[in-house]
Amino acid sequence: MARYASLYGLFLLQRFKVLLEYRLNFLIGASSTVFVQAAGIATLWVVMRQVPSLNGWSFDELLLVYGLLTASRSIEHMFADNLWTIGRQYIRSGGFDRFLVRPIDPLFHLLADRFNHDGIGNFVIGTLLVVSAWASLGIPLLPLYVLYAVLAVLSGGAIFIALNLLTATTAFWIVESVPVTRAVHEMHEFAKYPLSMYHKGIQAALTWLIPYGFASFYPASYLLGRDVGWLVWAGPAVALVLLLVAYRFWLFGLRHYSGTGS
Template structure:
């Protein structure tokens, strides 16, 4: 672990050196994330200008759920964004052959080759939104609550990572599964809203099939008294770990099925 931590630091340092050579691109990337997230929040505020609540959920309650979703997505975006490129950047081009020749875990190398600076803007927005919503809801935070929040955010990020890795692995058979990953990830937008506003079919899919419900809604339920779903909230870290194990084992299965571009 010490060796991999040192190597990751070297990868990240070199990546940021490259980014700083193009500072305007760096700035535009961060600002673009601000624009995207503010657009989503602006749309939400417009909706609540015309309604008092959404199936019994107030504006700041949904904003709190948004905040957890933003933070979890930021964890994935900063450190694991390169998973999106497995098909077209590594398998199709033959770069995976280069990685497999090194005495390092190939997945670690793919992940470490890119740190996505845009995610820091998302992290800042998520923290700000969560702080604003909790203040408006009159929440009081104990040290235990803060610790649980950190665990929930980390678990949320792990689920995003697991889903990304699982569907990106299909690139071993499809060459590029990016359209599939995009389609699946679009479902994560549903998890930014209370799951109770959806049909039982959608709730089932987002809970037991593609567990995006555990990236925002269920973790938020830990902090909302009287809303129910407490057991689902407490299960979030276990769902995250199970999802990662399944995704990684599927990745290893795909790796064994990989046929080199030189074969």
């Protein structure tokens, strides 16, 4: 564990050295997401100018939901972006074999191989949104609440990563896994808004099937004192179970790969 942590640190250091070499590229990448997010928030703001509340949620409350989701997603974006391109960049080219002849875990190697700085912008935006919504909503700055919010974002990030790991593993069979990953990943758009405004079926899907709800709606409800039951505490457990399932599936895919090769 300590070995992997220090190795990750070294991978990260090398990555930043490269990024600093391409300073302009780094700045554009890290800030491009800011513009995308700004457009999303502007749309929300325009809508909320017309209707003061959406399904009983105020603009600031919606920003909290949006911010929690954005921060969660940024974790996947920063640390697990290579899952998107595993088929195209590693399996098709045979580059994945390189991981298998090294004495470290191939999944660790894949993830550590490329920290994606584009996610930094998302992380900053998400955090700023949560902080500003927190302030304007007058949520008390209790250690419990802060800890809860941090844990919620980490669990949300883990859910994003686990779902991408599940879908990226299909690359071992179909090579080009991006459409599968995208199909599932895009469902997170729903979770940018409170689940309570959707049909029961969609609510259930985003809670039990593709549980992005735990990255935004449930923790926001808890912080706002809205009663949605015990589910506000389920985020970390859901994340853990999903990670385990995804990792088992990954191992299964890996076994298939060693049977067939690329």
